Amino acid sequence: MQKQNGTELKNKAKQLLQNKTVDRVAGFCAGEFAYDPSPCVFYSAEEIEENMIYDCFCSPNFSKFLVKETKKPGRIAVFMKPCDTYSLNQLITEHKIDKDKIYIAGIGCDGMVDVFKLRNKTGSAILKASCDNGALTVKTPDGDMTFAFDEVLAERCLVCKSKKHVYYDELLCEPSFETDTGRFDKVEQIEKMSADARYEFFRSELSKCIRCNACRDACPACTCETCVFGESSSGAESRENANEFEEKLFHIIRAYHVAGRCTDCGECSRVCPQRIPLHLLNRKFILDINRFYGVYQAGETVGQIPPLTDKNESDPEV
Amino acid sequence: MKRIGVFVCSCGSNIEGAVDVCKVVEAMSKEPYVVYAANCKYMCSSSGQELIGKAAAEYELTGIAVCSCSPRMHEATFRKAAASAGLNPYKVEIANIREQCSWVHKDTAEATGKAITLAKAAVSKLCRDEELYPQSFPVTKRALVIGGGIAGIQTAEDISNAGYKVDIVEKKPSIGGKMAMLDKTFPTLDCSACILTPKTVDISHNENVRIFSYSEVESVSGYVGNFTVKIRRKARYVKEDLCTGCGLCAEKCPTKNVPNEFDLGLGSRSAIYIPFAQAVPKVAVIDPDSCRMLKDGKCGLCSRVCGAKAIDYSQKDEITEEKYGAIAVATGIDPIDVTPFDEYSYKNSKDVITALELERILNAAGPTNGRLVRLSDGIRPKTVVFISCVGSRCTEEDERGKTYCSKICCMYTAKQAILIKEKYPDTDIYVFYIDVRAPGKNFDEFYRRAAEKYGVKYIKGMVGKVCDENGVLTVKAADLINNEQMMIGADLVVLAAAVEPDKTAKALASKLNASIDGNGFFNEAHPKLRPVESPTAGVYLSGACSGPKDIPETVAQASAAAAKIIGLLSKNTLESDPCTAHADELKCSGCSLCANVCPYNAITYIEKEFRMPDKTVKIRRVASVNAAVCRGCGACTVACNNGAMDLHGFSREQILAEVDSICS
Known part of the structure; x- marks a missing residue:
């Protein structure tokens, strides 16, 4: 259940606009369904009063969205969950976001609902949803259902890496800390599989890929000017996978490209319409980096250099 | 239209011994774009190069592929040949069918197949070669010498004598280095200070030379001909210009x-x-x-x-920035720490000393004013035991020492034995050795004089243990020639400690982008043919920083390094290798990953305006490579996620074409 209530956010957003701290505010407005709030930008207190919402379905990581937003004139306020701020730091480090053009209000988070999980559990249309007191109540044509929050929480939230905001201008919640929730357990399980079983696991998962590019488009580490998979000269331009090799190629190349820069925000798996656990590839890379070069959390601070692109005097000479 | 000539070298029997060169010629002549293919006994000979010239003219070649030895050997040779035939010298590719093929394969069929594959890959790359042109840039006519020992002093002296400015950076408060600490020098027994002092005094009065003593190199940027060096001048709390040295x-x-x-x-x-x-x-x-x-x-x-009012307690470290055309590394050597060698009781006994400590004791300006006495009781030792190879020639497993021979120990041990015998002829001296290594002018004679004329007892065998019982030393050793165990009661034991590179060498190498070997010695550009140059252009090696050396050898190398530097500084401009990185600004997202990995700091970022299709102007941060600084290592090209970085002469397209050609 989110710690922050919508009214508090609304008031803060209106205040930031009114005292001219920012020119606009990014937030959520109601979507078509109860479980899919849409990101949108508010320019006036009236719009905020009327349309702004915040609930346990407001999952998206807004950091990548700021790459384009900060190219526009004026300053924008964004409410960020702890995990979002890691991606933000990484983007600031890579000169993708100008700090002067953002105002970050850190908001507390107890995790977000995984809509797929929820829909599987309800087995029917969700007409209304509300989270309260550690439980989620949904209204369906078959009547109301109530779920314990842990039952419907997204995997990335169940193994949350940190409740600490690593970047903010203002905190709307109590400062919190990093957490250790065994997020590498699944990777270690996969490592223990035989090579064949492991290959089969990823082959079958990646074979579901429809190359919609949602993972790439949502990933805050995917910020190339022109994606190699969008370039016609690459021979692998935006199109469906032609064969099994291409299915793997896309995701493995993507994992390599974000290695050392991936903050493990989990957006790739969240947006995947085919439910491929893409974050496992990235998490394996993170675990390997931790083992080889010491524990490293991308996005922990602005200006840190990923171990894979770092060099220093103690490096062994070739 | 591409018209490619393929030249297959036999290299005497070096290549022909394993590769059927005729088959390679035949296969290559059928390749697309190849209009000429021929074999030659030695492509690098003048007749081989003439063949290139003739074929280039007759067949109007646009590119040349040479199947021969490693490009490190003869790429430059063939580029020159192509240039004299009127081609752009960068339209030359080498297929290494010697080191990477004929030398490592015995089966002719296999080797021939591989040679053809390598040749095809070279042609694929050649088809995508662009014409490249070097840039020229000016040379700063001042040299930096890092280290003010005898090597640094000699290098600086020679450069200044040629009329160029030189700065010496020395980390200690005085120049002079290890040589200033020595008593006498082998094999002539000159007094070390007597031959060094005139040089240090001269250099301090030389108007072309500035000495930054008590200073260290903070950072180095730039490239051959144009280095920018930040020098940290440590606070000595005494104003150097006012102090008269009265004491x-x-x-x-x-x-x-x-x-x-x-x-x-x-x-x-x-x-x-x-x-x-x-x-x-x-x-x-x-x-x-x-x-x-x-x-x-x-x-x-x-x-x-202080009459000169030179004391300044508020002094702080200062950083000065200087520009140089060339840098000489003269960081020298230090004896290793012998405390881990428990068997020699160095830690426990005051009467077990290192050779350099004995040098100070024998020195008239040393702690005992030159009298040979035991440090424990001030009594003159009657029996002195020298132990050679302490930490030298160790096995790989022994982490306390070094695997190499420290080269100078045999000779200084003989010298110290002679010096003691001359002063105190009644002293009993034993030298335990593995081998006595005395190659050098008058070296062997010198060692034999110690053994034969002075009666120093040389015993082949290593010392197992030095026991210290209530201040009485017993040396337990094996005499390998007489095959017997020995127990010698010794008054003084001297350890000939191995030498290692100065502690600052590794950090300095990293600042200079110069490479060091597993032992921490600076690598030469070529161990035989370019011994005083580092692989990094503009960085030269003076003296023992590249390996253990005695004084004459150090001075010879120091002068050699100076000669190379004078050659560089005498040029008004230098030409850069055009095989450098460049960023595709349309793809670059300005993320800085390439700058993180660039070992040469060649990449900076600029804010650039782009006109968009909708006629708006977008300002983006994009990478910009300084071609003069870039050494073409390619690290940036693989770090770049955007695929924006590429290397002239080694483009991604070319590498992939090679891979495709090998795999197809």
Whole structure:
């Protein structure tokens, strides 16, 4: 259940606009369904009063969205969950976001609902949803259902890496800390599989890929000017996978490209319409980096250099 | 239209021995774009190069592929041949069918197949070669010498004599290095100070030379001909220009019991001190760790007695920035720490000393004024045992020592034995050795003189243990020639400690982008043919920084490095290799990953305006490569996620074409 209530956010957003701290505010407005709030930008207190919402379905990581937003004139306020701020730091480090053009209000988070999980559990249309007191109540044509929050929480939230905001201008919640929730357990399980079983696991998962590019488009580490998979000269331009090799190629190349820069925000798996656990590839890379070069959390601070692109005097000479 | 000539070298029997060169020629002549293919006994010979010229003219070749040895050997040769045939020299590709093929394969069919594959890959790359042109840039006519020992002094002296400016950076308060600590030098037994002091004094008066003593290199940027070096001038708390070196401050300083580094801690000095009598510059320095004024703010005696008003307790480290065309590394060697060798009781007994410590004891300006006495009781030792190879020629497993021979120990041991015998002929001297290595002018004669004329007892065998029982030393050893165990009661044991590169060498190498070997010695550009150049252009190696050396060899190398530097500084402009990185600004997202990995700091970022299709202007941060600084290592090209970085002469397209050609 989110710690922050919508009214508090609304008031803060209106205040930031009114005292001219920012020119606009990014937030959520109601979507078509109860479980899919849409990101949108508010320019006036009236719009905020009327349309702004915040609930346990407001999952998206807004950091990548700021790459384009900060190219526009004026300053924008964004409410960020702890995990979002890691991606933000990484983007600031890579000169993708100008700090002067953002105002970050850190908001507390107890995790977000995984809509797929929820829909599987309800087995029917969700007409209304509300989270309260550690439980989620949904209204369906078959009547109301109530779920314990842990039952419907997204995997990335169940193994949350940190409740600490690593970047903010203002905190709307109590400062919190990093957490250790065994997020590498699944990777270690996969490592223990035989090579064949492991290959089969990823082959079958990646074979579901429809190359919609949602993972790439949502990933805050995917910020190339022109994606190699969008370039016609690459021979692998935006199109469906032609064969099994291409299915793997896309995701493995993507994992390599974000290695050392991936903050493990989990957006790739969240947006995947085919439910491929893409974050496992990235998490394996993170675990390997931790083992080889010491524990490293991308996005922990602005200006840190990923171990894979770092060099220093103690490096062994070739 | 591409018209490619393929030239297959037999290299005598080097290639022909394993590769059927005729088959390679035949296969290559059928390749697309190949209009000419031929074999030659030695492509690098003048007839081989003439063949290139003739074929280029006759067949109007646009590119040349040579199947021969490693490009490190003859790429330059064939580029010149292509240039004289009127081609762009960068339209030449080498297929290495010697080191990477004929030398490592025995089966002719297999080797021939591989040679053809390598040749095809070279042609694929060649088809995508672009014409490249070097840039020229000016040369800063000043050299930097890092290290003020005999090597650095010699290099600086020679460069300055050719009329160029030189700066010496020395980390200690005085120049002079290890040689200043020695008593006499082998094999002529000249007094070390007597031959070194005139040089240090001369260099300090040389108007082309500046000495930055008590200073260290902070950072290095730039490239051959145009280095920018930041030098940290450590606070000595004494104004160098005012101090007259009178020494009154040291005399009056109340803190007198600081171990004297110059005497390796055997003697003591005051908190403000002049390192040694012949120090250059002869300027006092305050050791902030022992000075009462700097520690507690109570004292100030030196400031009161200083007639020149040179004391300045508020002095801070200063960074000066200088520009240089060339850099000589003269960081030299140090004896290793022998304390881990428990068997020799160095830690426990004051009468087990290192050879450099003995050098200080024998030195008339040393802690005992040149009298040979035991440090434990001040009594003259009657039996002295020298142990060679302490930490030298160790096995790989023995982490206390080095696998290499330290080269100078046999000779200085003989020298020290002779010096003791000359002064005190009744001393019994034993030298335990593995081998006596004395190759050098008058070296073997010198060692034999020690053994035969002076009666020094040379015993082949290693010492197993030195026992210290209540101050009585017993040396337990094996005499391998007589095959017997020996027990010698010794008054003094001297350890010939191995030498290792100076502690600062590794960090310096990293600042200079110069490479070092597994032992920490600087690598030569070529161990035989370019021994005083580092693989990094513009960085030269003077003296023992590249391996253990005695004084004559150090001086010879120091002069050789100077000659190379003079050659560089005499040029007004230099040409850069055009095989450098470049960023595709349309793809670059300005993320800085490439700059993180660039070992040469060749990448900077600019804010650039882009006109968008909708006629708006977008300003983006994009990478910009300084072609003069870039060495074409390609690290940036693989770090770039955007695929924006590419290398002239080694483009991604070319590499992939090679891979495709090999795999198809």
